[in-house]
Amino acid sequence: MKYEIKIALPLYKVVYSFLFVTIIILVRPIQSITEIIAPLETYMALLAGIFLADTYYQEFTGGRIDCYYRYCLQKKLLSVTKRNIICLIYLFILVAVGYWGFIFRYQPVYTSAIPEMILYAHTMLATLASMIFMGSIGFTLTNLAQSIGAGISGVLILWLAMTSSVMNKLPECFQLFLLYSSEAQDGTLLPYYLSRGMYVMIGVLLFGFNVLLIQRQPKQRKGWKNNGNKAEGRTL
Numbered sequence: 001m002k003y004e005i006k007i008a009l010p011l012y013k014v015v016y017s018f019l020f021v022t023i024i025i026l027v028r029p030i031q032s033i034t035e036i037i038a039p040l041e042t043y044m045a046l047l048a049g050i051f052l053a054d055t056y057y058q059e060f061t062g063g064r065i066d067c068y069y070r071y072c073l074q075k076k077l078l079s080v081t082k083r084n085i086i087c088l089i090y091l092f093i094l095v096a097v098g099y100w101g102f103i104f105r106y107q108p109v110y111t112s113a114i115p116e117m118i119l120y121a122h123t124m125l126a127t128l129a130s131m132i133f134m135g136s137i138g139f140t141l142t143n144l145a146q147s148i149g150a151g152i153s154g155v156l157i158l159w160l161a162m163t164s165s166v167m168n169k170l171p172e173c174f175q176l177f178l179l180y181s182s183e184a185q186d187g188t189l190l191p192y193y194l195s196r197g198m199y200v201m202i203g204v205l206l207f208g209f210n211v212l213l214i215q216r217q218p219k220q221r222k223g224w225k226n227n228g229n230k231a232e233g234r235t236l
Contacts, residue, residue: 050138052084
């Protein structure tokens with residue numbers, strides 16, 4: 001597990017993710033606690049898409065793919081699954097840090113009829129759902145193209161589309177970041193869980209689809225002819 005944590009959370013990823021959350025807090029001022037969910041969920045979903053994009057692709061960039069490719073499928077799946085879970089747990093903790101960071105930075109007013117901890121739970125749960133979906137997109141696109149550039153570009157394009165006004169023309173179940181006003185009509189914004197639940201299911205299916213992608217022979221095989229396929233060459 002220590003090795004998987006080291007691979008999933010290298011220092012540069014911890015640093016840029018923390019700076020990302022800090023910047024969100026500084027550039028998105030709020031007046032009410034009910035406003036926290038909108039910027040936190042959308043931007044943390046973007047971060048998750050980028051953060052999980054290379055949890056398997058690091059074997060390419062680290063020059064270990066020749067050896068890693070020859071592990072049994074069960075071992076590879078267990079290793080990658082651990083890395084994704086570690087990343088999501090870390091990002092979930094970062095969401096909590098960001099939430100309280102907004103509160104400490106702006107001292108927002110609280111006017112909602114809903115208890116504050118319930119709003120906090122809504123923010124955490126909705127953001128987790130969005131991170132699972134966007135994380136699965138980055139992870140899948142990178143593995144499909146065997147290119148980190150393709151994975152991150154796809155995440156950015158999809159995120160821009162899903163945060164644009166175009167999404168308002170689609171049915172509510174397709175609007176990942178949809179919020180609605182509470183029945184109390186006090187300005188409280190609550191997440192629409194039907195759409196988030198659907199996208200979580202899509203995310204789980206995409207993670208499952210990577211079982212096929214991880215079995216593929218790598219296209220970019222640095223040192224493959226010198227190290228990886230000697231045995232294959234003798235059998236031909």
